[in-house]
Amino acid sequence: MKTPHIPVLLEEVLDSFSSVPEGYFVDCTLGYAGHSSEVLKRYAMLHHIGIDRDDEALAFSKKRLEPFDSRSTLYKGTFATVLPTLKETPITALLADFGVSSLQLDKKERGFSFSSKTLDMRMDATAALSAHEVVNHYSQSQLEYIFDAYGEIRAYKKLAGAVVEARAKQAIESAIALSEIAKTVIPPGGKIHPATLMFQAIRIEVNNELGEIEGLLDAIEKKHFKGEVVSLITFHSLEDRLVKNRFRKWSSACLCDPHAMRCTCGKNHDIGKALSRKPVTASKEELKINPRSRSAKLRSFVFKNSSGEN
Numbered sequence: 334m335k336t337p338h339i340p341v342l343l344e345e346v347l348d349s350f351s352s353v354p355e356g357y358f359v360d361c362t363l364g365y366a367g368h369s370s371e372v373l374k375r376y377a378m379l380h381h382i383g384i385d386r387d388d389e390a391l392a393f394s395k396k397r398l399e400p401f402d403s404r405s406t407l408y409k410g411t412f413a414t415v416l417p418t419l420k421e422t423p424i425t426a427l428l429a430d431f432g433v434s435s436l437q438l439d440k441k442e443r444g445f446s447f448s449s450k451t452l453d454m455r456m457d458a459t460a461a462l463s464a465h466e467v468v469n470h471y472s473q474s475q476l477e478y479i480f481d482a483y484g485e486i487r488a489y490k491k492l493a494g495a496v497v498e499a500r501a502k503q504a505i506e507s508a509i510a511l512s513e514i515a516k517t518v519i520p521p522g523g524k525i526h527p528a529t530l531m532f533q534a535i536r537i538e539v540n541n542e543l544g545e546i547e548g549l550l551d552a553i554e555k556k557h558f559k560g561e562v563v564s565l566i567t568f569h570s571l572e573d574r575l576v577k578n579r580f581r582k583w584s585s586a587c588l589c590d591p592h593a594m595r596c597t598c599g600k601n602h603d604i605g606k607a608l609s610r611k612p613v614t615a616s617k618e619e620l621k622i623n624p625r626s627r628s629a630k631l632r633s634f635v636f637k638n639s640s641g642e643n
């Protein structure tokens with residue numbers, strides 16, 4: 334089956350699950366089942382649960398995963414809401430490959446690309462909030478907040494002002510029009526397109542992307558996994574920071590205030606360990622065939638098993 338999306342860090346993801354016992358593998362960002370189909374092929378003892386909020390991705394993956402029908406179940410929804418409701422046990426492997434798929438980016442009518450004639454950016458086309466609403470109806474201070482917090486744009490105030498000024502003359506109806514506004518504030522010629530960070534910020538807001546990652550990490554924590562491996566792929570520093578900090582918390586034995594004179598917590602609160610200190614990144618070979626892998630960072634965490642060992 335021809336796929337609209339090349340899975341990133343595929344071998345590295347497969348290897349991260351080499352020690353998992355039989356049980357369920359949850360792919361929280363099923364997409365086009367690039368990772369899922371290979372995990373199912375390599376690990377015959379694993380059952381599969383695929384989650385996505387995008388109907389188009391789910392329909393494609395349902396067909397792609399037909400050969401594994403008896404071992405696979407798909408759910409529509411966001412991973413932070415679906416994971417806590419799963420009854421299947423034991424979950425022994427979990428993957429999330431955050432962000433948008435190549436198909437979402439490339440399909441002009443989804444409104445993610447600078448040259449889209451629409452202004453949408455919803456991963457779930459049935460969700461209430463779209464980029465059109467954010468760009469045309471958020472207050473100037475709300476826009477400043479998202480450009481600063483989710484885009485880390487230095488000229489965030491100026492950019493929010495330019496959007497408000499432009500929409501006062503005429504509603505902003507397309508991604509093309511929006512990226513033209515970005516060019517008036519951020520001059521072209523830098524390493525990235527002037528509108529890149531603005532689009533990232535709006536996309537994060539529309540899809541509550543950082544809230545979803547926090548929710549997923551909370552849900553994983555509450556599940557009290559034993560011997561499970563969690564592999565998470567991030568694409569920018571805001572996402573990576575959330576994952577890195579949570580892994581650090583999970584691997585810390587001591588919960589005491591770092592300024593406390595002495596440890597009083599028993600120093601036995603670590604629930605597992607990261608598989609590597611540094612994130613795994615794409616090889617030169619992968620970068621050649623898939624430029625999207627350039628910013629991908631994979632972090633894996635293994636939870637202690639029921640005997641308390643890693």
Ligand SMILES: C[S@@+](CC[C@H](N)C(=O)[O-])C[C@H]1O[C@@H](n2cnc3c(N)ncnc32)[C@H](O)[C@@H]1O
Nearest residue numbers: 340362364365366367368385386387411412545
């Ligand atoms: C990068 S793609 C995953 C590609 C997939 N690993 C593959 O190999 O085909 C990310 C997918 O996750 C979905 N997604 C992103 N955030 C989500 C969330 N919070 N809940 C559910 N699905 C989400 C997107 O709709 C998209 O289809």
